[in-house]
Amino acid sequence: MKLTFKIALFPLFKERISMKQNLRRIQFAVMIVFMALSFAIASLTFVRTVSASGAADPLPSWKNGPGKQAILQFVQEVTDKSSPDYVPPADRIATFDNDGTLWSERPVYFQLLFAIDRVKALAPKHPEWKTKQPFKAVLDNDMKALWASGEKGLIELVMATHSGMTITEFESIVKEWIKTARHPRFNRSYTDLVFQPMLELLAYLREKGFKTYIISGGGIEFMRPWTERVYNIPPEQVVGSSIKTKFEMRNGRPVLVRLPEINFIDDKDGKPVGINQHIGRRPIAAFGNSDGDLQMLQWTAAGDGKRFMLLVHHTDNEREWAYDRKSHVGRLDKALDEAQRRGWTVVDMKKEWKVIYPFELK
Amino acid sequence: MKLTFKIALFPLFKERISMKQNLRRIQFAVMIVFMALSFAIASLTFVRTVSASGAADPLPSWKNGPGKQAILQFVQEVTDKSSPDYVPPADRIATFDNDGTLWSERPVYFQLLFAIDRVKALAPKHPEWKTKQPFKAVLDNDMKALWASGEKGLIELVMATHSGMTITEFESIVKEWIKTARHPRFNRSYTDLVFQPMLELLAYLREKGFKTYIISGGGIEFMRPWTERVYNIPPEQVVGSSIKTKFEMRNGRPVLVRLPEINFIDDKDGKPVGINQHIGRRPIAAFGNSDGDLQMLQWTAAGDGKRFMLLVHHTDNEREWAYDRKSHVGRLDKALDEAQRRGWTVVDMKKEWKVIYPFELK
Structure with a gap:
């Protein structure tokens, strides 16, 4: 001018x-x-x-179905100052599960595929793994034997691959894997397999004054190196499972070393505990996809005032996967019953999402 | 126009x-x-x-001494886009100890005075406390015997008074105590005994794009009910020691129950661990007052680029208290040596602060 x-x-x-x-x-x-x-x-x-009007359609990848309508109505009710359900911005906390809610979780949780790749990379230094389970199963590509090793075997796998280094070293390892690893079905980066409709939902909620958090059973330090780039969620808003770390001086420089000891499991009834520990406020909206999210949704629903609980239902075997009550990854059974009983929003991916992944847009 | x-x-x-x-x-x-x-x-x-210049003097309760100069220079260097030390806003993390750094900690940590008051309030329901240490010491107002019970005794006191209720019940108890309890020397609310120069510093840093966090050895759930009102620091930016909590259904409603079991001690070498767990980024500025903050300052100092480390030195027996190397509350000994050796900023409260508490301004 x-x-x-x-x-x-x-x-x-x-x-x-x-x-x-x-x-x-x-x-x-x-x-x-x-x-x-x-x-x-x-x-x-x-x-x-x-x-002010939210720039045309804030959720363009959502069909005009019940899920989208429920989201828009809830956001309207809690952000309109003249509404009886108005919530001030500081209390607009929205929590999202990650695996199966923000990105895919098949054939198995991506972090397990990371651990498998790490076992293979570290195997030359561990000749004993050739005969020792669950490492042998991994090196033989024998997923059946790996599952047979149970929770104990999986924890052993995670400890062997996620501990023993500093937090800075681990961050580099995760970043390198995220950059180079490819998903077996799609032959794409794992971070390409995030859900476009959920990216739009995250952005829409933030535009409406919400603070968006990840509350995942996955490792907190496995997610933080890429959640800001991929979801626009900074490290301080990522909550997950963790192993213990120890402060040490090495050559006069302080480091945090990752120990082979579980610190916290942020799954099922651990999710409300993790939310309280990290956020100290109860969410007013919670988004999940499996029984592992049930307690987070119950905890959210039990607060005063308007609340929003949503489950992503994996129903699309063509574009993604279809599974629920009988799946051993991301089982959705009790939470589905409770959602139906209590009127929580259940989103049918096949019917309600125009696209699943961002690359479909191109 | x-x-x-x-x-x-x-x-x-x-x-x-x-x-x-x-x-x-x-x-x-x-x-x-x-x-x-x-x-x-x-x-x-x-x-x-x-x-840009921070509206007149951003730190009016600070005399124009070395502490104030060092703060202003650091903030200038990391916020000026043309500076070689420029830090983008997302990485402007500043962490503050609470006891002795943001408010007083004498005659003993205020949370211990809270525990003592709680023992007295709960005593009618616990006739066995009349003869059992450390409770007897508390009921007899025998501070010597209480100290003699050592760390074990203090933990027992905390567990008896901080656990057994839901997080919501505990929040109400803390809020009521903060509202009604009076400090023995000043006969004022404990939250009146916050440091005016530090309130100005918190506000100044936030105005300059910093995110301000509390990293305290004190209880996270003891601080959160009042830190937003008093320091403008929301619950999600408060990190502290904690006991375990458990998710439970009571009459169909979910609650989080506080258990008599330590979860995390956010003191000394626990502070960098707590910072990493909650924030996932390394601070670029850290503020403390005792040996309990040494590792937090070391961790902060060890990052790349410009860093700022500050210790509040309690030197004013008239307006507050004077203590350092020999104190059993807030001992400042090793950290003072390291600060002098490494050129960290040490603020002499008596010489550098025009006022200590906000009520002196009125």
Whole structure:
């Protein structure tokens, strides 16, 4: 505006001219200033209007089904100052499960595939793994034997691959894997397999003053290296399972070393505990997809005022996977019953999502 | 600006007038528009300048000593985009100890005084406490015997008074105590005994794009009920020691019950662990007052780029207390040596703070 104004006034002071000419120039100058100002004011008004109304459709990858309607209605009710259900911004806490809610979790949780890749990478230094379960199963690509090793075997696998290094070293290992590893079905980065409709939902809630958190059974330090880039969720808003760490001085420099000892399991009845420990407020909206999220949704539902609970139901074997009550990954059984009984929102991926993954848009 | 502009143009279209008159009016109108624009541009520039320089003195309760100078210089260096030490806002994490750094900690940590009050309140339900240590010591007002019970005794005291209820019940108990309890020396609320210069520092850092966190050895659930009101620090930015909690269904409603079992001690080498667990980023500035903060400051100092480490040195027996190397509350010994050796900022409360508590301003 400053530049336009200078140009507009320029003719006034340039040379001695007749009064008539001068008048015409002044009129012209005023007109230019007026037009510039009108344009500036119009632009400002336009910007304000668009951002206030949420820029056209905030959830373009959602069909106009019950899920989308329920989300839009809830957000309207808690953000409209004249609504009886209005919630001030500081209390607009929304918590999201990760595996199966924000990205896929098949054939198995991606973090388990990371652990398997790590076992293979570390195997040359561990000749004993050739004959020792669950490592032998991994090296033989024998998933059946791996599952047979049970929870104990899986924990052993995680400890051997997730501990013994500093937190900084572990962060580098995760970043490198996330960059280079490819999903067996889609031959794409794991972070390509996030759900486009959920990315839109995260952005929409943040635009409406919500603070979005991840509350995952997965490892907190496995997620933090990429959640900011992929979900726009910073490390301090990521809660997950963890192993213990220890402060140590190494050559005069402090490090945090990852120990082979479980610190916290952020799953099932651990989720409300993790939420309270990290956030210290009860969410007003919670999003999950399995029985591991049931207690988080119950905890959210039990607060005062308007609440929103949503389950993503995996129903699309073509574009993603279809599973629920009998799956051993992301089983959705009790939580599905409770959702139906209590009127929580259950989103049918096949029917309600126009696209699943961001790459389908391109 | 819209209104001014309309007034300025008004004479142009009001009535038929001579060309000379018209010219004078146009000149007048252009002058008014020019003045209005100049004023608007000047105002904008002024607003920007003032907010960039932090509106007059951002730390009015700090004398112009080495502490204040060091703070202002550091903030300038990490927030000026043209500085080689510029840090983007997301990484501007500042962590503060609480006891002795943001509020007083004498005669003993205020949370211990809370526990003592709770023992007295609960004593009628526990006749066995009359003869059992450390409870007997508390009921007899025998502080010597209480200290003699050592760490084991203190933990027993905390467990008996901090567990056995839901988190919601405990929050109410803390809120009521904070509202009604009075400090023995000042006969004021404990939350009156926060340090005015540190309140200004917190506000100043936040204005400069920092996220301010509490990292305290004190109980996380003891602080959260009042830190937002007193320090403007929301519960999700409070990290502290904790006991375990358990998710339970009571009459169909979920509750989190506080268990008599330590979960995490957020002191000494626990502070970097707590910081990593909750924030997942390394602070660029850390503020403490005792050996319990040494590892937090070491952890902060060891990051890349510009760092700021500060210790509050309690030197004012008149207005507050004077203690350091030999104190059993808030001992400052090793950390003082390290600060001197490494050039960390040590603030002399007596010399550098114009006022200690907010009530001195009134």
